[in-house]
Amino acid sequence: MDKLQNRFSIMLAETPTAFHRYMWDRIDWQDRLIGLKGPRGVGKTTLLLQRAKEMLDRNSTLLVNADDLYFSSHTLVDLADEFARVGGKVLMIDEIHKYKDWSRELKLIYDYHKELKVIFTGSSILDIEEGEADLSRRVVPYEMQGLSFREYLQLHKGINLPIQSIENIVTNKITLSEGFRPYAYFKEYLVKGYYPFSEETQFERRLMQVVNKTIEVDIPQYTDMTIAATRKLKRLMGIVAESVPFKPNVSTISQVLGISRNLLPEWLVYMEKAGLIMQLRDDTGGIRGLGKVDKVYLDNTALMFLLGKDNTEMGNVRETFFMNQVRVGHDVITSSVSDFQIGRYTFDVGGRSKKQKQIAGVENAFVVKDDIEIGYLNIIPLWTFGLMY
Numbered sequence: 001m002d003k004l005q006n007r008f009s010i011m012l013a014e015t016p017t018a019f020h021r022y023m024w025d026r027i028d029w030q031d032r033l034i035g036l037k038g039p040r041g042v043g044k045t046t047l048l049l050q051r052a053k054e055m056l057d058r059n060s061t062l063l064v065n066a067d068d069l070y071f072s073s074h075t076l077v078d079l080a081d082e083f084a085r086v087g088g089k090v091l092m093i094d095e096i097h098k099y100k101d102w103s104r105e106l107k108l109i110y111d112y113h114k115e116l117k118v119i120f121t122g123s124s125i126l127d128i129e130e131g132e133a134d135l136s137r138r139v140v141p142y143e144m145q146g147l148s149f150r151e152y153l154q155l156h157k158g159i160n161l162p163i164q165s166i167e168n169i170v171t172n173k174i175t176l177s178e179g180f181r182p183y184a185y186f187k188e189y190l191v192k193g194y195y196p197f198s199e200e201t202q203f204e205r206r207l208m209q210v211v212n213k214t215i216e217v218d219i220p221q222y223t224d225m226t227i228a229a230t231r232k233l234k235r236l237m238g239i240v241a242e243s244v245p246f247k248p249n250v251s252t253i254s255q256v257l258g259i260s261r262n263l264l265p266e267w268l269v270y271m272e273k274a275g276l277i278m279q280l281r282d283d284t285g286g287i288r289g290l291g292k293v294d295k296v297y298l299d300n301t302a303l304m305f306l307l308g309k310d311n312t313e314m315g316n317v318r319e320t321f322f323m324n325q326v327r328v329g330h331d332v333i334t335s336s337v338s339d340f341q342i343g344r345y346t347f348d349v350g351g352r353s354k355k356q357k358q359i360a361g362v363e364n365a366f367v368v369k370d371d372i373e374i375g376y377l378n379i380i381p382l383w384t385f386g387l388m389y
Contacts (some may be wrong), residue, residue: 001082004070008052008063015049019155021196021389022163022328023047023144029055031140033110033118037125038144039275039299040210040218043196044121047144051119063092066099076105077112085112093120097127103134110138124218125273145275145328146194146300149186149386156199157185164387166330170345170366172375174384175359182373182383190317190384194300194324207306210297211237214274223270232257233267240277241307245295245316268296275299278323280340283333294334300324306329315350318370318382322349328389338364349382 021043027034029051036044052061062083064070070079076099083091091109096102102120109118122128125143153159162175176182192198197206215237220230236257242248248268254261270276278299281291297320298304304312304320319339323332326342335341338348338358346365348358352372359365370382 001079001086002369004062004064004068004079007068010065011049012053012058015046015053017050017054019049019151020050021144022148023142023345024050027142028140029119031117032114033106033139034120035128035135035139035141036119036121036144037128037141037327038121038123039146040123040214041195041207042144042146042275044144045094046196048094048119048184051093053092055331058061060087060089061092062088062090063094065094066096066102069218071099076102077108078257080109080113080116080118084116088116090117090119093118093121096120097122097124097218102127107138109132110135115209124222125275126212126218126222126270137162145324145389146302147196147198148325148328148389149189149193149383150300150389152189152193152386153185155369156193157195159185161387164384165387166326166342166345166388169384169387170380172377172380174375174381176373176388178237182381183371186383186386190301190321191305192302194302204306206360207302211276211303211306214276216275219270228319229259230370232259232282233271236267237276238307240271240296241303243296243300244277244304245280245319248293250295265293272299276303278320278327280334291333297323314370318349322347322368322382322385325385325388338365347380 024047026330038044041359052063064079064272080091104117109116140304147155150161150163153161159180178248192203195207197203200206216230219225219233225233239253250261250264254264267276268279269298273280276299278297279293280295281293283290300322301317304317323340326332330342333341335346344364346359346362348354348367349368351370354367354369356367359367366378366380368380368382372381375381
């Protein structure tokens with residue numbers, strides 16, 4: 001326990017507190033069992049450390065990593081028992097998916113230690129979803145994505161802009177602060193700004209490690225994939241990277257990979273939940289995730305530039321940015337006349353020269369243009385959709 005406390009103290013000392021992710025204000029921290037899910041590298045651990053450093057009593061708070069050597073001879077229940085015995089109140093467990101029986105033991109801790117609040121993170125959303133069945137009446141889950149354009153400006157450029165609703169954006173109620181020019185920063189954000197570590201050295205190498213670990217560790221761990229299947233999954237990622245956005249041809253891709261037609265949609269869902277791709281669906285399913293897949297995108301524009309290099313096509317980048325930013329607060333589906341449908345709104349995304357022809361006569365339809373700073377009528381600047389969280 002002393003070693004765990006010492007490591008926690010070191011992490012707290014190294015944790016910056018000047019900037020908080022959007023999830024800081026969305027989590028109800030009073031709940032007894034909180035699960036923070038999301039892709040690797042989006043800042044979940046930092047968020048918990050900030051909460052501990054700024055808002056909690058150090059003497060009754062502890063954060064541990066689930067793959068700490070402590071757990072080679074102790075269980076999570078052992079830790080909770082000892083922590084509660086010495087007066088612990090808030091136990092934070094990072095990367096809980098690395099602990100084999102995490103779901104069962106969290107249930108026991110919840111039932112036996114009503115005085116403890118437990119907050120856990122999982123770099124792989126897949127494992128947490130797998131375990132939630134036993135905790136569905138106990139855990140309150142949250143899902144965190146990478147930086148919005150607004151957060152990137154605040155974290156790395158010291159520019160503070162308010163969060164905007166989709167209604168404010170489509171009615172062009174966004175005004176530029178004096179001296180602020182969004183396109184001085186927007187391209188840089190598209191290339192690497194989605195990840196909080198974008199300003200660190202060897203960014204591309206670290207992001208590639210995120211991709212590789214997700215494919216080689218997280219997804220196989222969830223699906224019990226063989227090594228041969230993992231190689232095929234990596235090849236599928238290459239196909240996606242070279243083709244996005246594309247309408248998935250299940251027969252052709254399955255044949256190329258040498259897998260069954262039924263397996264490919266499952267693999268794409270695993271990749272989607274792990275934060276590698278997005279799938280744009282129609283509304284046939286009635287709710288998010290059940291409709292027929294119309295297009296497959298990479299999850300964010302940083303992945304596009306990492307994997308596509310100089311071959312990255314800006315039209316695809318614009319669509320990816322739009323869907324990536326808007327999905328955090330809204331269900332995005334395919335449009336029968338244009339690119340995207342969000343509730344009653346239709347959006348056609350393009351560059352400065354994009355015309356109105358595709359949405360002519362469509363009610364509540366908008367042209368979303370890159371390379372313009374201010375909107376007018378039904379013309380909306382692309383960058384403003386980066387202010388939504």
